[in-house]
Amino acid sequence: MDDLRDLYQQLILDHNRNPQNFRDMQNATATANGHNPLCGDEIKLFLNVENDQILDISFKGSGCAISKASASIMTTLIKGKTVAETESLFARFHTMITTGEIIGDIGKLAVLAGVYKFPSRVKCASLSWHTMNNALHGKENLTTTE
Amino acid sequence: MFNVKNIRNDFPIFSNQADDFVYLDSSATTLKPKRVIDAVTNYYTNYSANVHRSIYKMGEEATAAYEGSRKKVADFIKAESNSIIFTKGTTESINLVAYAWARKNLKEGDEILLTEMEHHSNLIPWQLCAKETGAVLKHIPFNDDGTLDLSEPEKWFTKKTKLVAVIHQSNVFGTINPVKEIIKMAHDVGALVLVDAAQSVPHQKVDVQDMNCDFLAFSGHKMLGPTGVGVLYGRPEILETMDPFLGGGEMIRTVSFTESTWNDIPWKFEAGTPNVAQAIGLGAAIDYINSIGLEQIHRHEQELLNYALTKMQEIPELTIYGAALVRGAVISFNVENVHPHDLSQLLDNDGIAIRAGHHCAQPIMKKLGVSATGRSSFYLYNSKEDIDRLCESIVKTVNFMGGSH
Ligand SMILES: Cc1ncc(COP(=O)(O)O)c(C=O)c1O
Numbered sequence: 001m002d003d004l005r006d007l008y009q010q011l012i013l014d015h016n017r018n019p020q021n022f023r024d025m026q027n028a029t030a031t032a033n034g035h036n037p038l039c040g041d042e043i044k045l046f047l048n049v050e051n052d053q054i055l056d057i058s059f060k061g062s063g064c065a066i067s068k069a070s071a072s073i074m075t076t077l078i079k080g081k082t083v084a085e086t087e088s089l090f091a092r093f094h095t096m097i098t099t100g101e102i103i104g105d106i107g108k109l110a111v112l113a114g115v116y117k118f119p120s121r122v123k124c125a126s127l128s129w130h131t132m133n134n135a136l137h138g139k140e141n142l143t144t145t146e
Numbered sequence: 147m148f149n150v151k152n153i154r155n156d157f158p159i160f161s162n163q164a165d166d167f168v169y170l171d172s173s174a175t176t177l178k179p180k181r182v183i184d185a186v187t188n189y190y191t192n193y194s195a196n197v198h199r200s201i202y203k204m205g206e207e208a209t210a211a212y213e214g215s216r217k218k219v220a221d222f223i224k225a226e227s228n229s230i231i232f233t234k235g236t237t238e239s240i241n242l243v244a245y246a247w248a249r250k251n252l253k254e255g256d257e258i259l260l261t262e263m264e265h266h267s268n269l270i271p272w273q274l275c276a277k278e279t280g281a282v283l284k285h286i287p288f289n290d291d292g293t294l295d296l297s298e299p300e301k302w303f304t305k306k307t308k309l310v311a312v313i314h315q316s317n318v319f320g321t322i323n324p325v326k327e328i329i330k331m332a333h334d335v336g337a338l339v340l341v342d343a344a345q346s347v348p349h350q351k352v353d354v355q356d357m358n359c360d361f362l363a364f365s366g367h368k369m370l371g372p373t374g375v376g377v378l379y380g381r382p383e384i385l386e387t388m389d390p391f392l393g394g395g396e397m398i399r400t401v402s403f404t405e406s407t408w409n410d411i412p413w414k415f416e417a418g419t420p421n422v423a424q425a426i427g428l429g430a431a432i433d434y435i436n437s438i439g440l441e442q443i444h445r446h447e448q449e450l451l452n453y454a455l456t457k458m459q460e461i462p463e464l465t466i467y468g469a470a471l472v473r474g475a476v477i478s479f480n481v482e483n484v485h486p487h488d489l490s491q492l493l494d495n496d497g498i499a500i501r502a503g504h505h506c507a508q509p510i511m512k513k514l515g516v517s518a519t520g521r522s523s524f525y526l527y528n529s530k531e532d533i534d535r536l537c538e539s540i541v542k543t544v545n546f547m548g549g550s551h
Contacts, residue, residue, distance in 0.1 A: 040517030064485035
């Protein structure tokens with residue numbers, strides 16, 4: 001039960017119920033689609049990037065609480081960040097959800113630290129990040145985390 | 147008397163899992179009784195010879211047990227032994243027909259008739275086959291209640307229809323389709339019929355003579371048997387006309403450097419050393435089912451099904467997919483604002499195993515407008531208490547995810 005409380009922390013439940021930046025974006029400079037065939041999670045990600053800085057980010061789609069909350073938290077964290085900062089955060093987030101190890105300050109992302117204990121849910125937590133990364137690098141194709 | 151407590155004692159897994167273990171995923175695969183585990187172990191421990199080629203006592207014993215299982219399977223579905231081919235499962239059985247029959251007999255413009263509620267294993271092999279032969283796929287639609295829409299048979303069953311491949315019991319809705327009627331309509335236009343019986347043979351009496359199907363496929367692991375063994379029943383007259391599926395040892399009669407002749411059916415279709423232990427285990431599973439009584443098992447499941455439908459409908463946040471009157475003990479559902487994967491994760495925490503996902507039926511999910519559903523399915527070792535536990539845990543999850551705790 002403790003592990004499970006770790007997985008479904010209040011902040012995750014809140015973001016699941018009220019996802020942030022959950023909307024379309026008319027002036028997006030990049031978009032990408034992501035799909036997790038295991039869960040059926042689907043996400044469409046929008047970015048507005050100018051001079052290497054993420055001015056705006058939003059997403060649409062459907063998915064489990066972990067994938068939705070992870071996407072929502074991600075958008076609140078990387079808005080305003082540079083591409084390099086975002087990539088560094090992604091790398092550390094990825095390490096955290098696969099090994100449990102937290103490197104440096106990862107802020108609110110820490111609520112997802114419990115995911116590594118549930119290997120089948122790692123893909124749910126990472127889908128939005130992989131999709132965002134693809135959008136950053138101009139890969140509009142479907143990200144799949146299978 | 148049907149006594150679930152005694153039945154559970156026959157399944158070692160219940161003493162090895164936590165006391166509160168509730169298994170509601172028998173549609174995916176079933177638990178195994180000791181009798182099956184023992185039969186497999188006994189083969190490996192006491193007479194693990196190859197079959198059909200060893201001229202010594204132990205080899206003869208293995209052959210007798212393997213062929214004995216074939217006879218048990220044949221009797222179980224009222225067929226002759228020569229019409230029973232051991233495969234590795236339903237999927238391979240269907241592929242065998244797609245390769246060894248359909249690719250030889252279908253040409254451009256011929257129609258393969260499926261339904262919209264097929265499992266991927268009765269869809270993808272036909273997509274591949276259609277691509278190669280130029281045959282066209284058609285799908286009988288399903289209604290909102292998860293039953294087939296057979297209102298315009300002349301639209302589906304035509305002179306062009308050469309093969310009908312249909313699921314007997316839906317692994318999503320639980321619907322038991324009127325296969326006898328479908329087979330009659332198919333035969334009237336000269337088409338052959340393959341029945342995917344993966345979800346029916348374990349739970350209800352299936353009689354291939356009465357049903358009059360041409361092919362029937364099912365899996366051992368869904369009927370208390372081991373993984374790695376399944377069955378293709380084929381009408382012997384049709385099997386005789388077919389070329390082999392896989393080539394190798396066992397399936398031949400005479401071999402020269404350039405040419406060979408084939409063994410008799412069913413061995414013609416069993417190339418290489420077969421899954422001897424698993425087939426023997428399947429025989430033991432059938433013995434076990436017969437010792438309890440398939441009709442008693444079916445009645446017990448129906449009782450559980452009705453109880454579960456009533457109890458689950460009392461949960462206002464819950465939507466059930468499928469409302470067929472004739473159905474098996476499978477219930478797919480969703481809970482408002484709770485993704486099935488979260489539900490399954492939280493139920494697991496209470497010791498309850500259900501399935502969450504698309505159930506290898508993505509087109510069905512698409513038509514229902516959902517990405518996934520939860521699914522609970524029942525078998526002889528389940529009880530009403532299991533269903534009470536399921537419903538309590540669902541309510542708890544609704545409160546947890548909704549935050550009103
Ligand atoms: C209706 C149906 N058909 C076919 C299959 C495939 O069976 P197997 O994976 O044993 O080949 C399944 C199992 O999930 C099923 O439910």
